Amino acid sequence: MNSKLIYYQIYEALKKDVADNIYNSGDKLPSENHLSKRFGVNRHTVRRALQILKNEGILFSKRGSGVIVQASKLKYKIGKRVRFSQNIANENNIPKTTIIRSEYRKASKIEADNLKINSKDEILLIETTGKINNIPTIITKRIIPNKRFPSFLEIFQKELSITHTLKLLGVNDFVRSNTNIIAELADSIQANLLNCKINSPLLKTTYVNQDLNCIPIEFSQTWFVGERIQLTLED
Amino acid sequence: MNSKLIYYQIYEALKKDVADNIYNSGDKLPSENHLSKRFGVNRHTVRRALQILKNEGILFSKRGSGVIVQASKLKYKIGKRVRFSQNIANENNIPKTTIIRSEYRKASKIEADNLKINSKDEILLIETTGKINNIPTIITKRIIPNKRFPSFLEIFQKELSITHTLKLLGVNDFVRSNTNIIAELADSIQANLLNCKINSPLLKTTYVNQDLNCIPIEFSQTWFVGERIQLTLED
DNA sequence: CTTTACTATACAACTATACAACTTATAATT
DNA sequence: AATTATAAGTTGTATAGTTGTATAGTAAAG
Numbered sequence: 001m002n003s004k005l006i007y008y009q010i011y012e013a014l015k016k017d018v019a020d021n022i023y024n025s026g027d028k029l030p031s032e033n034h035l036s037k038r039f040g041v042n043r044h045t046v047r048r049a050l051q052i053l054k055n056e057g058i059l060f061s062k063r064g065s066g067v068i069v070q071a072s073k074l075k076y077k078i079g080k081r082v083r084f085s086q087n088i089a090n091e092n093n094i095p096k097t098t099i100i101r102s103e104y105r106k107a108s109k110i111e112a113d114n115l116k117i118n119s120k121d122e123i124l125l126i127e128t129t130g131k132i133n134n135i136p137t138i139i140t141k142r143i144i145p146n147k148r149f150p151s152f153l154e155i156f157q158k159e160l161s162i163t164h165t166l167k168l169l170g171v172n173d174f175v176r177s178n179t180n181i182i183a184e185l186a187d188s189i190q191a192n193l194l195n196c197k198i199n200s201p202l203l204k205t206t207y208v209n210q211d212l213n214c215i216p217i218e219f220s221q222t223w224f225v226g227e228r229i230q231l232t233l234e235d
Numbered sequence: 236m237n238s239k240l241i242y243y244q245i246y247e248a249l250k251k252d253v254a255d256n257i258y259n260s261g262d263k264l265p266s267e268n269h270l271s272k273r274f275g276v277n278r279h280t281v282r283r284a285l286q287i288l289k290n291e292g293i294l295f296s297k298r299g300s301g302v303i304v305q306a307s308k309l310k311y312k313i314g315k316r317v318r319f320s321q322n323i324a325n326e327n328n329i330p331k332t333t334i335i336r337s338e339y340r341k342a343s344k345i346e347a348d349n350l351k352i353n354s355k356d357e358i359l360l361i362e363t364t365g366k367i368n369n370i371p372t373i374i375t376k377r378i379i380p381n382k383r384f385p386s387f388l389e390i391f392q393k394e395l396s397i398t399h400t401l402k403l404l405g406v407n408d409f410v411r412s413n414t415n416i417i418a419e420l421a422d423s424i425q426a427n428l429l430n431c432k433i434n435s436p437l438l439k440t441t442y443v444n445q446d447l448n449c450i451p452i453e454f455s456q457t458w459f460v461g462e463r464i465q466l467t468l469e470d
Numbered sequence: 471c472t473t474t475a476c477t478a479t480a481c482a483a484c485t486a487t488a489c490a491a492c493t494t495a496t497a498a499t500t
Numbered sequence: 501a502a503t504t505a506t507a508a509g510t511t512g513t514a515t516a517g518t519t520g521t522a523t524a525g526t527a528a529a530g
Binding site: 031032033043047062064065066 | 517518519520
Protein backbone atom coordinates (compact mmCIF):
# COMPACT_ATOMS: atom_id res chain seq x y z
CA MET A 1 0.00 0.00 0.00
CA ASN A 2 2.03 2.76 1.44
CA SER A 3 5.03 2.64 -0.83
CA LYS A 4 6.75 5.16 1.37
CA LEU A 5 7.46 2.45 3.96
CA ILE A 6 11.09 1.49 3.80
CA TYR A 7 10.65 -2.21 4.50
CA TYR A 8 8.04 -2.44 1.77
CA GLN A 9 10.35 -0.89 -0.78
CA ILE A 10 13.06 -3.32 0.18
CA TYR A 11 10.58 -6.15 -0.12
CA GLU A 12 9.69 -5.04 -3.65
CA ALA A 13 13.32 -4.60 -4.62
CA LEU A 14 14.27 -8.08 -3.44
CA LYS A 15 11.23 -9.65 -5.02
CA LYS A 16 12.18 -8.06 -8.31
CA ASP A 17 15.74 -9.34 -7.95
CA VAL A 18 14.43 -12.87 -7.57
CA ALA A 19 12.01 -12.45 -10.49
CA ASP A 20 14.84 -11.13 -12.65
CA ASN A 21 16.97 -14.11 -11.72
CA ILE A 22 19.56 -11.93 -10.12
CA TYR A 23 19.20 -14.44 -7.32
CA ASN A 24 18.38 -17.86 -8.70
CA SER A 25 16.60 -20.78 -7.15
CA GLY A 26 18.83 -22.32 -4.53
CA ASP A 27 21.15 -19.31 -4.32
CA LYS A 28 22.04 -17.65 -1.08
CA LEU A 29 21.12 -14.02 -0.71
CA PRO A 30 23.71 -11.63 0.70
CA SER A 31 23.62 -11.70 4.49
CA GLU A 32 21.25 -9.49 6.39
CA ASN A 33 24.18 -7.34 7.39
CA HIS A 34 25.21 -6.84 3.77
CA LEU A 35 21.67 -6.10 2.71
CA SER A 36 21.22 -3.59 5.49
CA LYS A 37 24.31 -1.79 4.26
CA ARG A 38 23.16 -1.98 0.67
CA PHE A 39 19.83 -0.36 1.55
CA GLY A 40 21.28 1.90 4.20
CA VAL A 41 18.95 0.73 6.93
CA ASN A 42 19.01 -1.23 10.12
CA ARG A 43 19.21 -5.00 9.94
CA HIS A 44 15.75 -5.34 11.47
CA THR A 45 14.20 -3.37 8.66
CA VAL A 46 15.71 -5.77 6.15
CA ARG A 47 14.45 -8.66 8.22
CA ARG A 48 10.96 -7.29 8.03
CA ALA A 49 11.14 -7.29 4.25
CA LEU A 50 12.62 -10.77 4.22
CA GLN A 51 9.86 -11.99 6.50
CA ILE A 52 7.21 -11.18 3.92
CA LEU A 53 9.12 -13.03 1.23
CA LYS A 54 9.50 -16.02 3.55
CA ASN A 55 5.77 -16.00 4.21
CA GLU A 56 5.16 -15.97 0.50
CA GLY A 57 7.36 -19.05 0.16
CA ILE A 58 9.84 -17.25 -2.05
CA LEU A 59 12.68 -17.33 0.42
CA PHE A 60 13.76 -19.71 3.14
CA SER A 61 16.25 -19.01 5.88
CA LYS A 62 18.43 -21.27 7.96
CA ARG A 63 19.97 -20.04 11.15
CA GLY A 64 23.70 -19.70 10.90
CA SER A 65 23.67 -20.39 7.21
CA GLY A 66 21.79 -17.72 5.28
CA VAL A 67 18.72 -16.97 3.26
CA ILE A 68 18.11 -18.96 0.11
CA VAL A 69 15.71 -18.69 -2.81
CA GLN A 70 13.07 -21.40 -2.88
CA ALA A 71 12.33 -23.55 -5.90
CA SER A 72 9.06 -23.71 -7.75
CA LYS A 73 6.96 -26.86 -7.64
CA LEU A 74 8.17 -29.95 -9.42
CA LYS A 75 5.95 -32.68 -10.75
CA TYR A 76 6.79 -36.16 -9.60
CA LYS A 77 5.16 -39.11 -11.30
CA ILE A 78 4.11 -42.13 -9.29
CA GLY A 79 3.04 -45.38 -10.86
CA LYS A 80 3.99 -49.01 -11.30
CA ARG A 81 7.55 -48.15 -12.24
CA VAL A 82 8.89 -45.24 -10.26
CA ARG A 83 12.50 -44.26 -10.86
CA PHE A 84 13.74 -41.24 -9.00
CA SER A 85 16.58 -40.21 -11.28
CA GLN A 86 14.65 -40.64 -14.51
CA ASN A 87 11.62 -38.99 -13.01
CA ILE A 88 13.56 -35.86 -12.25
CA ALA A 89 15.96 -35.85 -15.16
CA ASN A 90 13.06 -36.00 -17.61
CA GLU A 91 12.20 -32.45 -16.70
CA ASN A 92 15.76 -31.22 -17.19
CA ASN A 93 16.40 -31.12 -13.53
CA ILE A 94 19.50 -32.45 -11.87
CA PRO A 95 18.98 -35.05 -9.15
CA LYS A 96 21.56 -35.96 -6.53
CA THR A 97 21.34 -38.67 -3.91
CA THR A 98 23.31 -38.72 -0.66
CA ILE A 99 23.42 -41.47 1.92
CA ILE A 100 22.96 -40.04 5.36
CA ARG A 101 22.66 -43.23 7.36
CA SER A 102 22.90 -46.96 7.02
CA GLU A 103 22.64 -49.69 9.59
CA TYR A 104 21.96 -53.36 9.93
CA ARG A 105 19.44 -54.56 12.46
CA LYS A 106 16.65 -57.02 13.03
CA ALA A 107 13.41 -56.45 11.20
CA SER A 108 10.44 -55.08 13.07
CA LYS A 109 7.13 -56.84 12.67
CA ILE A 110 5.82 -54.38 10.10
CA GLU A 111 9.02 -54.54 8.09
CA ALA A 112 9.05 -58.32 8.15
CA ASP A 113 5.42 -58.48 7.07
CA ASN A 114 5.94 -56.14 4.16
CA LEU A 115 9.08 -57.89 3.00
CA LYS A 116 7.55 -61.32 3.57
CA ILE A 117 10.53 -62.44 5.62
CA ASN A 118 10.76 -63.98 9.06
CA SER A 119 10.35 -61.66 11.96
CA LYS A 120 13.79 -60.72 13.32
CA ASP A 121 15.60 -61.60 10.10
CA GLU A 122 18.32 -59.07 9.54
CA ILE A 123 17.58 -56.06 7.36
CA LEU A 124 19.60 -53.21 5.95
CA LEU A 125 18.34 -49.70 6.54
CA ILE A 126 19.50 -46.98 4.17
CA GLU A 127 18.42 -43.41 4.57
CA THR A 128 19.11 -40.95 1.78
CA THR A 129 18.35 -37.39 0.88
CA GLY A 130 17.56 -36.38 -2.67
CA LYS A 131 18.48 -32.97 -3.93
CA ILE A 132 16.88 -31.58 -7.04
CA ASN A 133 18.82 -28.76 -8.62
CA ASN A 134 20.79 -28.67 -5.43
CA ILE A 135 17.70 -28.11 -3.30
CA PRO A 136 16.98 -30.84 -0.75
CA THR A 137 13.53 -32.16 -1.51
CA ILE A 138 13.29 -35.82 -0.62
CA ILE A 139 14.13 -38.14 2.25
CA THR A 140 13.93 -41.86 1.63
CA LYS A 141 14.21 -44.63 4.18
CA ARG A 142 14.64 -48.06 2.66
CA ILE A 143 14.41 -51.44 4.35
CA ILE A 144 16.10 -54.21 2.40
CA PRO A 145 16.29 -57.90 3.29
CA ASN A 146 19.93 -58.59 4.04
CA LYS A 147 19.67 -62.31 3.46
CA ARG A 148 18.78 -61.92 -0.19
CA PHE A 149 21.07 -58.97 -0.95
CA PRO A 150 24.06 -59.19 1.38
CA SER A 151 26.19 -56.87 -0.75
CA PHE A 152 23.48 -54.32 -1.39
CA LEU A 153 25.00 -51.49 0.64
CA GLU A 154 28.44 -51.83 -0.87
CA ILE A 155 27.07 -51.52 -4.39
CA PHE A 156 24.54 -48.86 -3.56
CA GLN A 157 27.25 -46.67 -2.04
CA LYS A 158 28.89 -46.53 -5.45
CA GLU A 159 25.80 -46.43 -7.65
CA LEU A 160 23.50 -44.31 -5.47
CA SER A 161 20.64 -45.72 -7.50
CA ILE A 162 18.23 -48.50 -6.69
CA THR A 163 17.74 -49.35 -10.33
CA HIS A 164 21.45 -49.70 -11.03
CA THR A 165 22.16 -51.56 -7.82
CA LEU A 166 19.45 -54.11 -8.45
CA LYS A 167 20.57 -54.59 -12.01
CA LEU A 168 24.07 -55.42 -10.78
CA LEU A 169 22.47 -57.84 -8.36
CA GLY A 170 20.63 -59.57 -11.17
CA VAL A 171 17.24 -57.92 -10.81
CA ASN A 172 16.51 -56.33 -14.15
CA ASP A 173 13.03 -55.11 -13.47
CA PHE A 174 10.86 -54.37 -10.49
CA VAL A 175 7.50 -52.80 -9.84
CA ARG A 176 5.61 -51.20 -7.02
CA SER A 177 3.01 -53.31 -5.37
CA ASN A 178 1.17 -50.33 -3.93
CA THR A 179 1.75 -46.83 -2.67
CA ASN A 180 0.15 -45.28 0.36
CA ILE A 181 0.19 -41.54 0.67
CA ILE A 182 -0.39 -39.56 3.81
CA ALA A 183 0.41 -36.06 5.02
CA GLU A 184 2.72 -35.47 7.93
CA LEU A 185 4.29 -32.49 9.62
CA ALA A 186 8.04 -32.08 9.49
CA ASP A 187 9.82 -32.63 12.76
CA SER A 188 12.96 -30.72 13.60
CA ILE A 189 15.34 -33.23 12.06
CA GLN A 190 13.36 -33.56 8.85
CA ALA A 191 13.10 -29.79 8.66
CA ASN A 192 16.86 -29.53 8.84
CA LEU A 193 17.44 -32.15 6.22
CA LEU A 194 14.87 -30.71 3.89
CA ASN A 195 15.55 -27.04 4.46
CA CYS A 196 11.97 -26.40 5.41
CA LYS A 197 10.24 -25.13 8.52
CA ILE A 198 9.25 -27.33 11.42
CA ASN A 199 5.65 -28.41 10.91
CA SER A 200 5.80 -27.84 7.18
CA PRO A 201 3.48 -30.30 5.47
CA LEU A 202 5.23 -33.29 3.98
CA LEU A 203 3.90 -35.90 1.62
CA LYS A 204 4.84 -39.32 2.90
CA THR A 205 4.62 -42.29 0.59
CA THR A 206 4.98 -45.84 1.79
CA TYR A 207 5.47 -48.62 -0.71
CA VAL A 208 6.94 -52.00 -1.51
CA ASN A 209 8.98 -52.69 -4.61
CA GLN A 210 8.98 -56.28 -5.76
CA ASP A 211 10.49 -58.29 -8.55
CA LEU A 212 8.43 -59.84 -11.33
CA ASN A 213 7.92 -62.97 -9.27
CA CYS A 214 6.18 -60.79 -6.68
CA ILE A 215 8.93 -61.25 -4.14
CA PRO A 216 9.47 -58.05 -2.15
CA ILE A 217 12.78 -56.27 -2.66
CA GLU A 218 12.44 -53.19 -0.54
CA PHE A 219 9.97 -51.67 1.87
CA SER A 220 10.40 -47.95 1.81
CA GLN A 221 9.12 -44.62 2.88
CA THR A 222 9.67 -41.33 1.10
CA TRP A 223 9.00 -37.85 2.37
CA PHE A 224 8.53 -34.96 -0.05
CA VAL A 225 8.37 -31.29 0.86
CA GLY A 226 4.80 -30.40 0.05
CA GLU A 227 5.66 -26.92 -1.12
CA ARG A 228 8.12 -28.16 -3.68
CA ILE A 229 6.58 -31.30 -5.06
CA GLN A 230 3.35 -32.21 -6.70
CA LEU A 231 2.74 -35.93 -6.99
CA THR A 232 1.09 -37.20 -10.14
CA LEU A 233 -0.45 -40.64 -10.26
CA GLU A 234 -0.33 -42.53 -13.48
CA ASP A 235 -1.86 -45.87 -14.35
CA MET B 236 9.88 -25.17 25.15
CA ASN B 237 13.55 -25.94 24.86
CA SER B 238 12.78 -29.01 22.84
CA LYS B 239 12.66 -26.98 19.68
CA LEU B 240 16.40 -26.54 19.89
CA ILE B 241 18.08 -28.65 17.27
CA TYR B 242 20.89 -29.97 19.42
CA TYR B 243 18.36 -31.10 21.97
CA GLN B 244 16.37 -33.03 19.38
CA ILE B 245 19.55 -34.73 18.25
CA TYR B 246 20.40 -35.50 21.85
CA GLU B 247 17.02 -37.17 22.27
CA ALA B 248 17.34 -39.11 19.03
CA LEU B 249 20.76 -40.47 19.93
CA LYS B 250 19.70 -41.27 23.44
CA LYS B 251 16.82 -43.27 22.02
CA ASP B 252 19.14 -45.12 19.66
CA VAL B 253 21.27 -46.17 22.59
CA ALA B 254 18.24 -47.16 24.63
CA ASP B 255 16.93 -49.19 21.68
CA ASN B 256 20.27 -50.95 21.39
CA ILE B 257 20.83 -49.65 17.91
CA TYR B 258 24.18 -48.68 19.34
CA ASN B 259 25.27 -51.17 21.99
CA SER B 260 27.60 -50.92 24.92
CA GLY B 261 31.13 -50.63 23.64
CA ASP B 262 30.07 -49.85 20.09
CA LYS B 263 31.44 -46.91 18.23
CA LEU B 264 28.90 -44.38 17.11
CA PRO B 265 29.11 -43.13 13.54
CA SER B 266 31.65 -40.34 13.34
CA GLU B 267 30.60 -36.78 14.07
CA ASN B 268 30.78 -36.10 10.35
CA HIS B 269 28.44 -38.95 9.54
CA LEU B 270 26.03 -37.93 12.26
CA SER B 271 26.00 -34.36 11.03
CA LYS B 272 24.96 -35.64 7.62
CA ARG B 273 22.32 -37.88 9.09
CA PHE B 274 20.73 -35.01 10.98
CA GLY B 275 21.37 -32.39 8.33
CA VAL B 276 23.28 -30.06 10.63
CA ASN B 277 26.76 -28.77 11.25
CA ARG B 278 29.22 -30.93 13.10
CA HIS B 279 29.28 -28.55 16.06
CA THR B 280 25.58 -28.99 16.60
CA VAL B 281 26.07 -32.73 16.80
CA ARG B 282 28.93 -32.19 19.19
CA ARG B 283 26.67 -30.19 21.44
CA ALA B 284 24.24 -33.07 21.60
CA LEU B 285 27.06 -35.54 22.18
CA GLN B 286 28.38 -33.38 25.00
CA ILE B 287 25.19 -33.82 26.98
CA LEU B 288 25.33 -37.57 26.53
CA LYS B 289 28.96 -37.56 27.65
CA ASN B 290 28.04 -35.57 30.72
CA GLU B 291 25.35 -38.09 31.48
CA GLY B 292 27.93 -40.84 31.27
CA ILE B 293 26.13 -42.52 28.39
CA LEU B 294 28.90 -41.86 25.89
CA PHE B 295 32.58 -41.17 26.05
CA SER B 296 34.93 -40.09 23.31
CA LYS B 297 38.55 -40.65 22.50
CA ARG B 298 40.37 -38.22 20.27
CA GLY B 299 41.35 -39.76 17.00
CA SER B 300 39.29 -42.83 17.62
CA GLY B 301 35.61 -42.11 18.01
CA VAL B 302 32.67 -41.88 20.33
CA ILE B 303 31.80 -45.02 22.24
CA VAL B 304 28.74 -46.13 24.16
CA GLN B 305 29.52 -46.41 27.81
CA ALA B 306 28.49 -49.63 29.51
CA SER B 307 26.01 -49.31 32.28
CA LYS B 308 27.39 -49.81 35.75
CA LEU B 309 28.26 -53.36 36.50
CA LYS B 310 27.82 -54.81 39.94
CA TYR B 311 30.91 -56.45 41.28
CA LYS B 312 30.52 -58.58 44.34
CA ILE B 313 33.19 -58.56 46.99
CA GLY B 314 33.29 -61.04 49.80
CA LYS B 315 35.19 -63.97 51.15
CA ARG B 316 35.42 -65.69 47.79
CA VAL B 317 35.92 -63.22 44.95
CA ARG B 318 36.37 -64.69 41.50
CA PHE B 319 36.67 -62.22 38.66
CA SER B 320 35.50 -64.39 35.79
CA GLN B 321 32.56 -65.90 37.63
CA ASN B 322 31.65 -62.56 39.09
CA ILE B 323 31.27 -61.08 35.66
CA ALA B 324 30.00 -64.08 33.74
CA ASN B 325 27.14 -64.49 36.19
CA GLU B 326 25.57 -61.36 34.80
CA ASN B 327 25.90 -62.54 31.22
CA ASN B 328 28.88 -60.33 30.61
CA ILE B 329 32.01 -61.42 28.85
CA PRO B 330 35.27 -61.01 30.78
CA LYS B 331 38.70 -61.00 29.24
CA THR B 332 42.03 -60.79 31.01
CA THR B 333 45.25 -59.56 29.46
CA ILE B 334 48.70 -59.55 31.00
CA ILE B 335 50.41 -56.24 30.51
CA ARG B 336 53.48 -56.75 32.66
CA SER B 337 55.24 -59.34 34.76
CA GLU B 338 58.51 -59.26 36.62
CA TYR B 339 60.46 -60.98 39.38
CA ARG B 340 62.02 -58.93 42.12
CA LYS B 341 62.61 -58.80 45.83
CA ALA B 342 59.64 -58.13 48.08
CA SER B 343 59.22 -54.73 49.63
CA LYS B 344 58.52 -54.55 53.31
CA ILE B 345 54.80 -54.10 52.90
CA GLU B 346 54.59 -56.95 50.44
CA ALA B 347 56.59 -59.23 52.67
CA ASP B 348 54.43 -58.36 55.67
CA ASN B 349 51.22 -59.04 53.86
CA LEU B 350 52.47 -62.29 52.39
CA LYS B 351 54.07 -63.31 55.68
CA ILE B 352 57.36 -64.04 53.98
CA ASN B 353 60.86 -62.88 54.72
CA SER B 354 61.76 -59.43 53.62
CA LYS B 355 63.63 -59.53 50.33
CA ASP B 356 62.34 -62.95 49.40
CA GLU B 357 61.68 -63.05 45.71
CA ILE B 358 58.19 -62.31 44.52
CA LEU B 359 56.42 -62.40 41.16
CA LEU B 360 54.55 -59.30 40.05
CA ILE B 361 51.81 -59.70 37.49
CA GLU B 362 49.82 -56.77 36.20
CA THR B 363 46.69 -57.42 34.17
CA THR B 364 43.84 -55.53 32.65
CA GLY B 365 40.33 -56.92 32.67
CA LYS B 366 37.91 -56.12 29.91
CA ILE B 367 34.22 -56.58 30.43
CA ASN B 368 32.25 -56.80 27.22
CA ASN B 369 35.36 -55.53 25.54
CA ILE B 370 35.47 -52.40 27.67
CA PRO B 371 38.57 -52.09 29.81
CA THR B 372 37.40 -51.76 33.39
CA ILE B 373 39.91 -53.27 35.74
CA ILE B 374 43.62 -53.17 36.45
CA THR B 375 45.03 -55.71 38.85
CA LYS B 376 48.53 -55.85 40.28
CA ARG B 377 49.33 -59.10 42.00
CA ILE B 378 52.27 -59.96 44.24
CA ILE B 379 52.87 -63.68 44.53
CA PRO B 380 55.53 -65.43 46.61
CA ASN B 381 57.90 -67.04 44.14
CA LYS B 382 59.29 -69.55 46.58
CA ARG B 383 55.95 -71.29 47.03
CA PHE B 384 54.76 -71.03 43.40
CA PRO B 385 57.83 -71.00 41.15
CA SER B 386 55.85 -71.94 38.04
CA PHE B 387 52.96 -69.59 38.67
CA LEU B 388 53.63 -67.23 35.77
CA GLU B 389 54.00 -69.97 33.20
CA ILE B 390 50.63 -71.47 34.09
CA PHE B 391 48.89 -68.16 34.54
CA GLN B 392 49.94 -67.05 31.07
CA LYS B 393 47.91 -69.93 29.66
CA GLU B 394 45.01 -69.90 32.06
CA LEU B 395 44.65 -66.15 32.65
CA SER B 396 42.74 -67.05 35.79
CA ILE B 397 43.89 -67.11 39.38
CA THR B 398 41.40 -69.80 40.31
CA HIS B 399 42.50 -72.14 37.53
CA THR B 400 46.15 -71.51 38.07
CA LEU B 401 45.96 -72.21 41.77
CA LYS B 402 43.93 -75.34 41.17
CA LEU B 403 46.68 -76.63 38.87
CA LEU B 404 49.16 -75.79 41.59
CA GLY B 405 47.23 -77.83 44.11
CA VAL B 406 45.29 -75.05 45.83
CA ASN B 407 41.65 -75.94 45.48
CA ASP B 408 40.17 -73.15 47.52
CA PHE B 409 41.20 -69.77 48.83
CA VAL B 410 39.55 -66.86 50.60
CA ARG B 411 40.11 -63.19 51.14
CA SER B 412 41.44 -62.15 54.48
CA ASN B 413 40.29 -58.58 54.16
CA THR B 414 39.64 -55.89 51.58
CA ASN B 415 40.46 -52.21 51.86
CA ILE B 416 38.73 -49.80 49.55
CA ILE B 417 39.83 -46.27 48.76
CA ALA B 418 39.25 -43.78 45.98
CA GLU B 419 42.03 -42.53 43.72
CA LEU B 420 42.35 -40.39 40.65
CA ALA B 421 43.49 -42.00 37.43
CA ASP B 422 46.95 -41.01 36.24
CA SER B 423 47.76 -40.86 32.54
CA ILE B 424 48.91 -44.47 32.35
CA GLN B 425 45.84 -45.80 34.08
CA ALA B 426 43.62 -43.54 32.01
CA ASN B 427 45.12 -45.03 28.89
CA LEU B 428 44.74 -48.59 30.05
CA LEU B 429 41.21 -48.05 31.27
CA ASN B 430 39.97 -45.84 28.45
CA CYS B 431 38.91 -43.18 30.88
CA LYS B 432 39.94 -39.61 31.39
CA ILE B 433 42.86 -38.51 33.49
CA ASN B 434 41.67 -37.79 37.03
CA SER B 435 38.62 -39.99 36.64
CA PRO B 436 37.77 -41.47 40.00
CA LEU B 437 38.91 -45.01 40.48
CA LEU B 438 38.02 -47.50 43.18
CA LYS B 439 41.14 -49.14 44.52
CA THR B 440 40.87 -52.33 46.49
CA THR B 441 43.76 -53.87 48.36
CA TYR B 442 43.49 -57.40 49.65
CA VAL B 443 45.22 -60.66 50.51
CA ASN B 444 44.05 -64.03 49.31
CA GLN B 445 45.03 -66.96 51.48
CA ASP B 446 44.55 -70.68 51.50
CA LEU B 447 42.45 -72.50 54.07
CA ASN B 448 45.47 -72.79 56.35
CA CYS B 449 45.59 -69.03 56.45
CA ILE B 450 48.82 -68.88 54.51
CA PRO B 451 48.86 -65.89 52.14
CA ILE B 452 48.86 -66.69 48.42
CA GLU B 453 48.74 -63.29 46.84
CA PHE B 454 48.79 -59.66 47.91
CA SER B 455 46.99 -57.63 45.31
CA GLN B 456 45.58 -54.31 44.34
CA THR B 457 42.74 -53.78 41.91
CA TRP B 458 41.61 -50.54 40.33
CA PHE B 459 38.07 -50.22 38.98
CA VAL B 460 36.74 -47.37 36.86
CA GLY B 461 34.25 -45.70 39.17
CA GLU B 462 31.89 -44.79 36.38
CA ARG B 463 31.55 -48.36 35.23
CA ILE B 464 31.60 -50.42 38.39
CA GLN B 465 29.61 -50.57 41.56
CA LEU B 466 31.12 -52.70 44.28
CA THR B 467 28.77 -54.77 46.34
CA LEU B 468 29.85 -56.15 49.68
CA GLU B 469 28.44 -59.46 50.77
CA ASP B 470 28.89 -61.33 53.98
C1' DC C 471 -1.34 9.00 24.87
C1' DT C 472 -0.78 5.03 22.20
C1' DT C 473 0.72 2.76 18.22
C1' DT C 474 3.83 2.08 14.38
C1' DA C 475 8.21 2.33 11.91
C1' DC C 476 12.73 2.31 12.55
C1' DT C 477 17.28 2.29 15.06
C1' DA C 478 20.75 0.45 18.32
C1' DT C 479 22.74 -3.09 20.96
C1' DA C 480 23.51 -7.51 22.78
C1' DC C 481 23.46 -12.30 23.08
C1' DA C 482 22.15 -17.20 21.76
C1' DA C 483 22.07 -20.83 18.31
C1' DC C 484 23.95 -22.51 14.35
C1' DT C 485 27.10 -22.67 10.26
C1' DA C 486 31.56 -22.62 7.90
C1' DT C 487 36.28 -23.34 7.85
C1' DA C 488 40.69 -24.44 9.36
C1' DC C 489 44.07 -26.70 11.91
C1' DA C 490 46.06 -29.52 15.75
C1' DA C 491 46.25 -33.95 18.15
C1' DC C 492 45.51 -38.51 17.87
C1' DT C 493 44.19 -43.28 16.05
C1' DT C 494 43.91 -46.70 12.65
C1' DA C 495 44.71 -49.11 8.46
C1' DT C 496 47.58 -49.77 4.65
C1' DA C 497 51.66 -49.63 1.96
C1' DA C 498 56.55 -49.73 1.83
C1' DT C 499 60.75 -51.13 3.52
C1' DT C 500 63.99 -53.73 5.72
C1' DA D 501 57.79 -61.49 9.33
C1' DA D 502 58.39 -57.41 11.61
C1' DT D 503 59.07 -52.59 11.53
C1' DT D 504 58.53 -48.12 9.70
C1' DA D 505 56.33 -44.45 6.80
C1' DT D 506 52.46 -42.72 4.80
C1' DA D 507 47.79 -41.55 4.35
C1' DA D 508 43.23 -41.20 5.75
C1' DG D 509 39.97 -40.64 9.23
C1' DT D 510 38.55 -39.06 13.92
C1' DT D 511 37.92 -35.86 17.88
C1' DG D 512 39.38 -31.30 20.08
C1' DT D 513 39.77 -26.41 19.58
C1' DA D 514 39.67 -21.79 17.75
C1' DT D 515 37.85 -18.02 14.94
C1' DA D 516 34.66 -15.68 12.25
C1' DG D 517 30.24 -15.13 10.15
C1' DT D 518 25.06 -15.83 9.89
C1' DT D 519 20.19 -15.87 11.47
C1' DG D 520 16.94 -15.74 15.64
C1' DT D 521 15.43 -13.26 19.60
C1' DA D 522 15.06 -9.97 23.27
C1' DT D 523 15.29 -5.32 25.09
C1' DA D 524 15.49 -0.44 24.91
C1' DG D 525 15.06 3.80 22.72
C1' DT D 526 13.58 7.69 19.21
C1' DA D 527 10.54 9.94 16.13
C1' DA D 528 6.34 10.44 13.74
C1' DA D 529 1.48 9.56 13.01
C1' DG D 530 -3.11 8.60 14.66
